[in-house]
Amino acid sequence: DIQMTQSPSSLSASVGDRVTITCRASQGISNYLAWYQQKPGKVPKLLIYAASTLQSGVPSRFSGSGSGTDFTLTISSLQPEDVATYYCQKYNSAPLFGPGTKVDIK
Amino acid sequence: EVQLVESGGGLVQPGRSLRLSCAASGFTFDDYAMHWVRQAPGKGLEWVSGISWNSGSIGYADSVKGRFTISRDNAKNSLYLQMNSLRAEDTALYYCAKAAGLGVPDAFDIWGQGTMVTVSS
Numbered sequence: 061d062i063q064m065t066q067s068p069s070s071l072s073a074s075v076g077d078r079v080t081i082t083c084r085a086s087q088g089i090s091n092y093l094a095w096y097q098q099k100p101g102k103v104p105k106l107l108i109y110a111a112s113t114l115q116s117g118v119p120s121r122f123s124g125s126g127s128g129t130d131f132t133l134t135i136s137s138l139q140p141e142d143v144a145t146y147y148c149q150k151y152n153s154a155p156l157f158g159p160g161t162k163v164d165i166k
Numbered sequence: 167e168v169q170l171v172e173s174g175g176g177l178v179q180p181g182r183s184l185r186l187s188c189a190a191s192g193f194t195f196d197d198y199a200m201h202w203v204r205q206a207p208g209k210g211l212e213w214v215s216g217i218s219w220n221s222g223s224i225g226y227a228d229s230v231k232g233r234f235t236i237s238r239d240n241a242k243n244s245l246y247l248q249m250n251s252l253r254a255e256d257t258a259l260y261y262c263a264k265a266a267g268l269g270v271p272d273a274f275d276i277w278g279q280g281t282m283v284t285v286s287s
Contacts, residue, residue, distance in 0.1 A: 061228075098211075106266065110268070149274075151273050151274075153271070157211040
């Protein structure tokens with residue numbers, strides 16, 4: 061079975077910092093990779109699909125890259141409203157979420 | 167407005183059954199695959215089950231296979247999850263989620279607010 065890992069599990073950064081989250085699949089998944097943002101007490105929100113395509117309405121400071129087994133989510137300039145847990149998800153065959161990365165403001 | 171509204175959650179004893187429903191509105195329901203995703207208190211997201219637009223393709227997580235059954239009624243714009251032989255580890259907020267329609271396979275673009283299921287004696 062494919063496993064999804066994320067690193068780090070949590071991070072604290074300053075407003076304006078560039079933040080990078082890594083997601084790794086134990087086997088190749090092509091570009092069937094999505095990123096979701098879940099703010100505290102809220103419903104998950106789709107940010108990026110197909111590894112690098114920004115969902116409509118998502119701010120351009122969010123970007124994704126990668127293919128195969130290694131993927132990244134980058135926030136180019138962290139904003140206070142970006143405090144959330146971020147999950148990667150492989151969505152080919154049986155969907156599977158990564159364990160999440162909690163992002164806080166320093 | 168595209169909306170998903172879950173219902174049917176509650177407190178249930180171990181070994182008993184529960185049926186969740188998800189009412190969809192604001193989009194052509196039978197054009198999209200649908201999914202159930204759960205989140206145990208303080209934990210991450212876990213995909214539970216998914217169903218294609220015409221019910222021709224269905225999948226389950228290993229953790230619920232043989233106990234849960236997903237179904238849909240396109241005439242009623244509704245998605246269901248029949249949960250049998252419930253266990254304490256099934257305690258979670260259950261979300262209904264819509265496939266994004268961006269291709270096959272697909273990410274999930276719309277989520278309901280969730281319905282809480284608590285399995286406890």
